[in-house]
Amino acid sequence: xxxxxxxxxxxxxxxxxxxxxxxxxxxxxxxxxxxxxxxxxxxxxxxxxxxxxxxxxxxxxxxxxxxxxxxxxxxxxxxxxxxxxxxxxxxxxxxxxxxxxxxxxxxxxxxxxxxx
Numbered sequence: 001x002x003x004x005x006x007x008x009x010x011x012x013x014x015x016x017x018x019x020x021x022x023x024x025x026x027x028x029x030x031x032x033x034x035x036x037x038x039x040x041x042x043x044x045x046x047x048x049x050x051x052x053x054x055x056x057x058x059x060x061x062x063x064x065x066x067x068x069x070x071x072x073x074x075x076x077x078x079x080x081x082x083x084x085x086x087x088x089x090x091x092x093x094x095x096x097x098x099x100x101x102x103x104x105x106x107x108x109x110x111x112x113x114x115x116x
Contacts, residue, residue, distance in 0.1 A: 015033075015035075015061075017038075018036070018037035018069075019038060019039075021041050021044060023075075023077050024079050025043075025046055025047060032056075033056050034061045035060060041069055042072050043072065043084070044072045045082035047079075054104040055101065055102075056102050057099055059098075060094045060095065060096055060099070065096050067096050068093050068094060070091050070093050070094070071086055071091065071113050073086040073089055081109040081110070082111070085112050087113060092113045092115070100113055100114070100115075102114070
């Protein structure tokens with residue numbers, strides 16, 4: 001394995017498999033977060049890493065169109081300062097094979113889902 005590939009995988013890309021909804025789960029410690037799972041999941045809240053990394057590219061690596069990742073707007077579960085503020089103040093559904101950029105807004109004390 002080349003050194004540059006190791007650096008990319010160590011600092012820029014991480015993988016996770018979700019088996020159910022995510023509430024107050026640990027965030028990626030890398031910039032790019034590849035997420036897979038056996039079912040559709042709700043992402044209610046997310047704990048920033050110790051370095052307070054504020055921008056994450058979240059990739060839904062599923063190939064099954066039914067396995068969506070839903071960022072829940074102001075979820076009723078989880079720690080208040082770790083919740084999501086979604087565009088249009090509604091849940092944001094990330095389809096299989098798609099990606100989203102999430103950003104922790106320290107002023108709002110919420111994760112923001114950025115849509116382009």
